[in-house]
Amino acid sequence: MPVDPSIVGRSFPSTRPYPVTAEGLRAFAAATGGEWSGGPAPATYPIVMAFEAMNAFLEAEQVELHRIVHGEQRFTYERPVVEGDVLTATLTVSGLRQIGGNDIISTTSEVTDADGALVCTTGATLVHRAGTDGGDA
Numbered sequence: 558m559p560v561d562p563s564i565v566g567r568s569f570p571s572t573r574p575y576p577v578t579a580e581g582l583r584a585f586a587a588a589t590g591g592e593w594s595g596g597p598a599p600a601t602y603p604i605v606m607a608f609e610a611m612n613a614f615l616e617a618e619q620v621e622l623h624r625i626v627h628g629e630q631r632f633t634y635e636r637p638v639v640e641g642d643v644l645t646a647t648l649t650v651s652g653l654r655q656i657g658g659n660d661i662i663s664t665t666s667e668v669t670d671a672d673g674a675l676v677c678t679t680g681a682t683l684v685h686r687a688g689t690d691g692g693d694a
Contacts, residue, residue: 560620560653560660560685568649569617572609574671577602577642597637604630606646607666607679614648614664620685628661628682635675643671651680658687 577598585602586593593599615622638644645668652663661684668677 559655559658559687560618560662562653562655564618564650565653566650568647569610569614571645571647572606572613574643574645575606575609577638577640577644579640581605582640595640597639600632601630602638603632603644603646603666603668603677603679606644606668607648607681610646610648610666611664611681611683614650624686626684626686628684629680630682631680633678633680635677638668638676642676644668644676646679660685 579593579595582593582598582602585605586599589599589601591599612622614620615625646666647669648664648666650662651665652661654661661682664681664683666679666681667675668679670676
């Protein structure tokens with residue numbers, strides 16, 4: 558089933574507060590083939606919150622994760638993420654195109670700190686693949 562175009566512009570509830578810890582930063586860096594030994598978080602670290610926000614969006618809209626192909630990811634920083642931050646992400650559907658029975662969904666997630674200040678904006682393009690019959694089978 559195609560995604561309802563009326564979701565464009567809709568924001569979803571913020572994620573739970575996510576504390577940025579040294580242990581979490583080291584684990585993230587190791588999982589992505591790098592190392593972290595202090596200082597700013599790896600550049601792609603906000604994906605942790607953005608992915609949680611994306612999963613909540615997919616669940617709310619009853620879109621099955623196995624039908625999603627991740628097309629693009631962007632990060633725009635206001636300031637670096639650092640150990641001790643407590644972050645949340647709020648996802649907004651910023652665009653939707655429907656091509657060949659597939660949905661091309663653009664999302665924007667604002668990652669904010671405990672004071673509500675914008676830390677990073679992430680943008681993602683998700684391709685929601687249609688079933689073999691053109692539906693969501």
